[in-house]
Amino acid sequence: MKLLLVEDEEQLASSVCSYFSKEGDVCEVAANFSKATDKLYAFSYDVLLLDLMLPDGDGLSLLKEVKENWPEMGVVIISAKNALTDKLQGLERGADDYLPKPFHLAELNARANAVYRRRKQEGKRTIDFKEIELNLENHEARVHNTALDLTRKEYELLHYFIVNQNRLLTKQAIAEHLWGDYMDTMDSFDFVYQHIKNLRKKIISVGGNDYLKTVYGAGYKMKEES
Template sequence: MKILFVEDEPVLMEEMTVYFSSQGYVCEQATTFFQSLGKVETYAYDIAVLDVKLPDGSGLDLIPLILNKSPETGIIILTANNSLNDKLEGLNSGADDYLTKPFYVEELSARVNAIYRRKTLKTSENLKFADFMIDPQLKELYYKDEEIQLTKKEYQLLMYFVVNKNRVVSKSAIAEHIWGDNFDQADNFDAVYVHLTNLRKKLNQAAQHDYIKTVYGMGYKFSC
């Protein structure tokens, strides 16, 4: 995932880029409106994190330029605590979310991942990994043109892994993705384990390869 950070506070900029770089993201920086203008007119990004108050302009004015270049880019605006108008203007201009300063970088990470998953899972294009192909419209999985029957939960789990490829995801993150607000109905993580085991078995039987690795004490990692 490629992220553009537009922020003029050096400490915050360093904190964000160091954290997201450590998570495997490609990070680009801009500290002024003019500098960011050149980037958004030239490149496309998966996510843009925009500070509203810049020394030479407003980050809000970048939103239509970004979306005109790349409509699928997810946008998060950073605002001051009392800037309700900025929040409303940003959301009305096409921003997906906002955070008020100060904030924890882990919260920003959660917002970024949520937006990226939501936009990726809405895609109508087929997704491929190894010799597998996923049809998001029909919600079907194929291996070398042969359909592999998945339950609804197994399909949701597979899509979550594909979107988070090469990243360690926890059992709680998986459960929240699959059950959402109804997560509390699951007394423990046994259901996650059952669905994961079944999905793992089906992928392994088709390709003779284990794509889902257990990272002990942390969760699971999907790689291909």
Template sequence: MKVLIVEDNKELSESLNDFLVGERFICECADSVNSAREKLLSYSYDCILLDIMLPDGNGLDLLRFIQLEKINSGVLIVSAKDALDDKISGLESGGDDYITKPFHLPELHARLRAVYRRKKTDGTNLIACNEITLDTDTMEIFVCNTRLEVTPKEFDLLHYFIVNKNRVLSRQSIATHLWGDYTDNLPNFDFIYQHIKNLRKKISACGGADYIETIYGLGYKFNTSGI
């Protein structure tokens, strides 16, 4: 899962980033409304961790921007202990859940995953596509009821493909989803081909179909329409 942390407290932002990276999330940080807007216009995120109080405005302004731009990211609002009005306003403005400071990091982790499930997978941890099933809680893949031995990146790659099935995904979007926005400066994305090659081989070995289609000059598509 790729998360944008919008928090102006540097120490807290770094703490959140370190914890979530340790839980296999891809994280980017923004410390203001303006920097968050720039990132949201340039990149896509599964979830946004949004602090209400920011140095150049209110996080609720950013929520309205997200709605206006039709950005399809889950939003977990971070609010002060007694800021009930902010919680209500945030949920009415498009937020999916809120967590109150101070909070425990495991609770934050659980709430982010719950927001993601509701937003992307209809509230379930199981994602099925024909003979392939992914369990987002245990990070396991099953093909024809056989468990695949996959790396974390291979799981994230297949998950990204299935959630976006029958859509063309550019190499750039795949790279930034799996490795973060720093991939902008890489000379090529040859490593994506290698991950896809390994994934295809493992799925095929368990009797699964090859759904990953190369769209030359554009990227890849998890094509279920022609199978």
């Protein structure tokens, strides 16, 4: 799961992103309205964690822009503005959930994951592609009911391919999804090829087919064999 946290309180932002990173997710931070819009137009996200009180703009206005331009993105409002009118306005404008400050990080994680499941997998706890099955709760992958020994990044890569099956995914898009802001510190995208190579090898080793197709000069697709 890839999240964008819009929060100007630096310590809270650091704690939230650290927690999600430990859970294996990619979490990026925007400290204000302007930086949030820059990131939203530059990258793709699964869930937006939105504070309503921003130093340079109104969080509800940002929510409106998100719903107009990225309606598939899940939104959880996290705000100290706990008035009923704020909560109702946020939900009426398309937010999926509202969590008042202060909150427990475990609860925020649970709510963000619930929104993600509803948005991406329609509430399913498992998703399938041919003989491959992913368990979304324990992050386990199976082929012909045999568990795959995957790293967390390999699991996330496989999940990303399955939910985007038959779509062309560039190396840059894959890198951005799995590593977020940390991608800027990397010299090349060679690590993407290595992860895909390892994933292919592990799937084939337990009797699975290779559905990860290289589109030379463009990227990769996951599709059924022709």
